Amino acid sequence: MITHATIRLTIITAIMKQLSAANKFSMVVLLLPVWIALYLSLDRLTRVIVYSFLSMPEDEHLTRAVYFFIFEVPKVLLLLTLIVFVVGIIRTYFSPEKTRAALEGKPLFVGNVMASSLGIVTPFCSCSAIPLFLGFVEAGIPLGVTFSFLIAAPMINEVAIVLLFGLFGWETALLYVIMGLIIAVTSGWVIGRLKLERYVEEWVYKIRSQHAPVEEQPLTLTDRIDHGWDAVKDVVGKVWLYIMIGIAVGAGVHGYVPENFMAGIMGKDVWWSVPLSVVIGIPMYSNAAGIIPIVQALLGKGASLGTALAFMMSVIGLSLPEMIILKKVLKIQLIAAFAGIVGIGIMIVGFIFNAVY
Amino acid sequence: MKIKVLGSGCTNCKTLEKRTIEALAALSITAEIEKVTEYADIATYGIMRTPGLVIDGKVVVQGYVPTVEKLQEIIQTPLV
Numbered sequence: 001m002i003t004h005a006t007i008r009l010t011i012i013t014a015i016m017k018q019l020s021a022a023n024k025f026s027m028v029v030l031l032l033p034v035w036i037a038l039y040l041s042l043d044r045l046t047r048v049i050v051y052s053f054l055s056m057p058e059d060e061h062l063t064r065a066v067y068f069f070i071f072e073v074p075k076v077l078l079l080l081t082l083i084v085f086v087v088g089i090i091r092t093y094f095s096p097e098k099t100r101a102a103l104e105g106k107p108l109f110v111g112n113v114m115a116s117s118l119g120i121v122t123p124f125c126s127c128s129a130i131p132l133f134l135g136f137v138e139a140g141i142p143l144g145v146t147f148s149f150l151i152a153a154p155m156i157n158e159v160a161i162v163l164l165f166g167l168f169g170w171e172t173a174l175l176y177v178i179m180g181l182i183i184a185v186t187s188g189w190v191i192g193r194l195k196l197e198r199y200v201e202e203w204v205y206k207i208r209s210q211h212a213p214v215e216e217q218p219l220t221l222t223d224r225i226d227h228g229w230d231a232v233k234d235v236v237g238k239v240w241l242y243i244m245i246g247i248a249v250g251a252g253v254h255g256y257v258p259e260n261f262m263a264g265i266m267g268k269d270v271w272w273s274v275p276l277s278v279v280i281g282i283p284m285y286s287n288a289a290g291i292i293p294i295v296q297a298l299l300g301k302g303a304s305l306g307t308a309l310a311f312m313m314s315v316i317g318l319s320l321p322e323m324i325i326l327k328k329v330l331k332i333q334l335i336a337a338f339a340g341i342v343g344i345g346i347m348i349v350g351f352i353f354n355a356v357y
Numbered sequence: 358m359k360i361k362v363l364g365s366g367c368t369n370c371k372t373l374e375k376r377t378i379e380a381l382a383a384l385s386i387t388a389e390i391e392k393v394t395e396y397a398d399i400a401t402y403g404i405m406r407t408p409g410l411v412i413d414g415k416v417v418v419q420g421y422v423p424t425v426e427k428l429q430e431i432i433q434t435p436l437v
Contacts, residue, residue: 096405123420127367128406130396135405209403230421328396 024225039078046071065255072247072293076166077240080159081232087158088231091123092224096132098122099149103141108192109185111145116184119152120177126154126322133329137204144192151342152184155317159239163292164312167250168299176309180317183345190341199334239289246290253297263302266311268357273307274350278343281314288316305357310350318342358388358432363399363409363419370408373422377410380428 049070050056056063099118103111124132129150136146156177164173219227266273284291295308323335330338360377364370374392381388393399393411402411406420410431417431 100405123406125406127365127369128420130365131399131407132405134396134400135403138400203397207397207400210401 024222028225035078035082039075042071042075042078061255063255065251068254069247069251072167072251073244076163076243076247076293077236079166080162080236080239080243083158083162084232084235085228087121088228089224090121091231092219092227094118094122096122096124096128096135100136100139100141103136103145103149104139106145108142108144109189111142112148112185112188112192115141115145115148115188116152116181119149119184120156122149122153124153126319126325129322129325130329133326134204134207137200138207138209142192143197143200144188144190146188147191147338148184148188151187151317152180154319154322155184155313156180157316159235159289160292160312160316163243163289167293167296172305172309176312179309179349180313183313183317183342183349187338187341187345191337194337196334196337199331199337201329201331204329242288242290243293246293249290250293250297253294253301257297257301259300260302262298266298266303266307268304268306268354270307273304274310274347274354277307277311277350278314278318278346281311282318282339282343283320284315288312291315304354306350306353306355309353310346313346313349314343317346358386359413360388360390361393361411362390363393363402363404363411364407365394365396365399367407369422373408373410373418376422376425376428377432379425380432383425384429384432386432 046067050063050067051058054066056066099115099122102118103115106114133146133150136149137143161173161177164176264270266277292312295303295312299305299308318339323339326335326338360381362370362374362377364373370392374390377390381390393402399407399409402409402416404416404419408418408422409416409420410418410428412432417434418428423431
């Protein structure tokens with residue numbers, strides 16, 4: 001399976017390199033039906049592999065676990081490839097520079113809403129968080145608006161959305177996006193109202209870029225397709241192993257952990273499970289791709305949706321490495337305020353969901 | 358030719374530096390390569406995405422790592 005996927009990726013990369021512009025476009029159009037056919041036949045293929053080829057008995061723990069793994073891994077990887085490709089192309093129409101220009105001079109609340117929404121589509125990597133922060137500050141964008149962007153950008157990302165969609169269904173994925181947006185908007189707004197500018201390192205406000213802004217090269221459709229494909233190689237290459245491990249553990253949980261096992265720890269009647277999930281989630285960052293499948297499996301064992309949602313939001317949205325990076329430009333008080341406000345926002349979401357469902 | 362690699366030391370920045378050296382070697386061009394790692398210095402180039410590549414004071418790459426072939430092209434493109 002592993003080598004198969006890697007080989008396929010290498011072959012397609014080689015083909016893509018050789019193709020001319022028009023051909024690249026038709027290649028994408030041709031690959032789409034192949035993708036759909038594969039996706040639709042996953043269920044049947046899994047049956048054939050598990051029951052006929054491996055001739056495993058129905059309704060046994062091991063069979064259930066193996067079935068889950070063989071079905072979910074290709075499904076999630078297929079979804080991930082398509083979504084990351086499409087998002088990669090959409091992102092070529094956005095850039096931090098354009099986002100900055102759109103946010104300049106916007107009042108607090110409107111700015112927070114725009115910054116959170118643009119945070120989803122603007123190309124962003126946590127390694128660029130500081131240059132982006134400095135660029136926003138220099139343009140005079142309010143601190144609260146900048147934070148709305150910095151909260152939404154990592155929290156609402158395509159990998160999380162794909163995993164939630166693939167494993168939980170579209171309702172949960174949508175719920176996650178909406179809750180993420182609300183948290184980003186309100187947290188940024190609160191940070192803006194608290195006037196925490198004095199907790200930004202002084203040197204940040206002294207920066208004046210001495211160079212004219214970099215002009216952007218006009219992109220052709222081929223360039224955009226290339227960017228989409230690069231995003232697939234980059235993202236899928238980075239997370240496939242975590243996803244496989246996560247689904248393998250999830251498969252084990254599905255097959256072997258008794259029903260209601262989690263009710264006492266992550267159930268909705270345990271009030272402290274929400275804050276505890278948020279706290280545990282902060283240091284777990286790079287494993288976001290692997291954690292969602294495990295959480296999904298736990299949901300079937302008595303864990304409640306609110307607690308699970310809070311845990312995932314904390315894992316994905318509040319990351320210790322990012323806070324350490326931000327320490328270069330922010331004083332500890334502001335980082336604490338940021339983590340505290342976002343953490344409280346996530347807890348409120350968790351409590352509401354536990355109360356409603 | 359003076360080349361600067363802008364980046365705080367992330368994986369992408371190291372890859373960019375490595376590929377730049379490879380591209381220069383392939384073109385048999387000698388150039389002075391300097392690493393700019395301080396955020397305050399990077400910010401003066403007006404880029405919001407790392408890694409960045411600056412040739413003779415002009416930002417030619419920001420936010421991605423080009424292939425060695427693409428870098429050769431970029432290095433050979435006369436600066437306006």
